[in-house]
Amino acid sequence: MNCSDAREGLFESFNQLVEIEVCRHREMVPENNKLLRCFQYIKMDAVSVGDYCWNGDCTNCQIWYRAEDGEIKSALACRLYVRPGMVITGLSANLRIDLTE
Template sequence: MPFDKSKLNMDLYEPFEELVAIEVLGRPCEVPENQSMLRCFQFLSSETITYGKFCWNNDCGNCECQVILPGETEPATRRMCQTKVAAGVRVVGTSRHVKFRFK
């Protein structure tokens, strides 16, 4: 079923229709498809990410997290502003700048 986007600022998001399931620090979450992982983090924890110290364009490194992508078995450090979400991604560690206050 398409996700109801009426409460989102769609200027921030790439076009999407549905949510995909990922895991963030052991917590099952659903986030919009077709976004950067950092935008997905903002979807999950708007205040902490919106007002965090992020350049959003691959300069600062503050968004680096340890993630296991679908098909991989070991975590790798990736920049979340440069990593596209995919169903099944597991975020297993974060930089000190990436903080969550889940809704």
């Protein structure tokens, strides 16, 4: 079974939405996708026109997340795949503006 979405072709194939926490807000996003695509799923218009290179060169999509060992780590949202229960503890200034306004 594959989830159908009006934005088909934009996201990697997924069977379900998974819950993540983004700066204390719970969100449902498509599994098997990089975080920047998941953020686009949450706020399509803002992230779609944001200043992101989508390939790791600009670092405008930097995030901080709680790793499975409990340590806070940084990563680029365009390179890191979402995992169920993921906790995003911080967002770059660009992402913070695009996701919260």
